[in-house]
Amino acid sequence: MPQPIIEVREVFKSYSPPAGKRFFFRTVKKTAVNALTNINLQIYPGEIFVIVGLSGSGKSTLLRTLNFLIPPGKGEVLFQGQALSALSSAEMIALRRQQIGMVFQSFALFDERTVLDNVAFGLEVAGTGREERHLRAKIMLEKVGLGHVVSHYPHQLSGGMQQRVGLARALVVNPSVLLMDEAFSALDPIIRREMQALLLALQEEHKRTLVFVTHDMEEALRLGTRIAIMEEGKLVQVGSPENIINAPATPYVRHFFSGVDTSRWQLAETYAEVWNTP
Numbered sequence: 663m664p665q666p667i668i669e670v671r672e673v674f675k676s677y678s679p680p681a682g683k684r685f686f687f688r689t690v691k692k693t694a695v696n697a698l699t700n701i702n703l704q705i706y707p708g709e710i711f712v713i714v715g716l717s718g719s720g721k722s723t724l725l726r727t728l729n730f731l732i733p734p735g736k737g738e739v740l741f742q743g744q745a746l747s748a749l750s751s752a753e754m755i756a757l758r759r760q761q762i763g764m765v766f767q768s769f770a771l772f773d774e775r776t777v778l779d780n781v782a783f784g785l786e787v788a789g790t791g792r793e794e795r796h797l798r799a800k801i802m803l804e805k806v807g808l809g810h811v812v813s814h815y816p817h818q819l820s821g822g823m824q825q826r827v828g829l830a831r832a833l834v835v836n837p838s839v840l841l842m843d844e845a846f847s848a849l850d851p852i853i854r855r856e857m858q859a860l861l862l863a864l865q866e867e868h869k870r871t872l873v874f875v876t877h878d879m880e881e882a883l884r885l886g887t888r889i890a891i892m893e894e895g896k897l898v899q900v901g902s903p904e905n906i907i908n909a910p911a912t913p914y915v916r917h918f919f920s921g922v923d924t925s926r927w928q929l930a931e932t933y934a935e936v937w938n939t940p
């Protein structure tokens with residue numbers, strides 16, 4: 663096994679309750695939400711690591727601890743063996759700009775900038791000259807199939823196209839890790855399939871480490887090298903698609919597959935057995 667690019671060690675995160683509300687003469691106490699409970703995991707270079715679970719299970723919180731947008735309450739996150747808690751603010755900013763990119767469900771594009779300038783933004787911040795950043799942004803936009811709309815503004819594009827811009831913007835700085843939080847969840851099913859295919863094609867060409875959050879098991883199976891399943895702030899199972907389908911660790915995991923066509927992976931497991939049996 664190579665060295666993990668990201669390692670999560672005994673991470674806990676709870677959100678403190680809003681201040682107790684006074685209700686007549688009593689103060690109604692609210693308890694803290696344990697969003698993450700003792701999370702341990704390793705993510706390896708070049709894999710698509712998918713985090714899947716129901717809404718509220720802690721996926722976004724976990725994803726955001728990976729670049730310390732949410733620092734854990736307890737535990738440690740390491741990037742290439744380096745503890746993130748030890749970084750200075752300047753190092754943390756550099757890490758987020760250069761090493762660990764992020765793509766959001768809501769696109770988060772700049773309305774007043776052209777598509778080209780949206781994509782070139784990260785390079786601009788890094789001090790790359792105008793000509794070079796425009797060239798690199800144009801090349802990246804061509805890779806995501808948007809070479810023809812570089813001078814458009816975001817509002818002139820469909821949701822799927824806007825998310826391609828979001829993807830290009832994250833990729834143009836050439837990060838080693840890309841965090842994606844429900845990045846395709848707002849898109850129509852057909853566009854969503856196209857985006858999944860695009861992501862896999864880009865991954866073929868240039869293997870990055872992707873950490874992809876979704877609540878959709880079908881999407882998880884389509885994209886994941888390995889899948890981590892979260893339930894109420896805990897990791898209940900981490901494994902390959904075949905592994906999880908053929909040996910679900912809990913009834914919750916099994917329940918997740920109801921209605922999903924898993925025959926492709928079951929077949930793969932059967933073949934694996936044939937190959938591996940002496």
Ligand SMILES: Nc1ncnc2c1ncn2[C@@H]1O[C@H](COP(=O)(O)OP(=O)(O)O)[C@@H](O)[C@H]1O
Nearest residue numbers: 677695697715716717718719720721722723724
């Ligand atoms: N900023 C916050 N303040 C208080 N509670 C939060 C906050 N963010 C998330 N939570 C709670 O933490 C739990 C996990 O949330 P989240 O990580 O967003 O889950 P998911 O992404 O799987 O939907 C939920 O119970 C949610 O209500």
Ligand SMILES: [Mg+2]
Nearest residue numbers: 721722723844
């Ligand atoms: Mg979320």
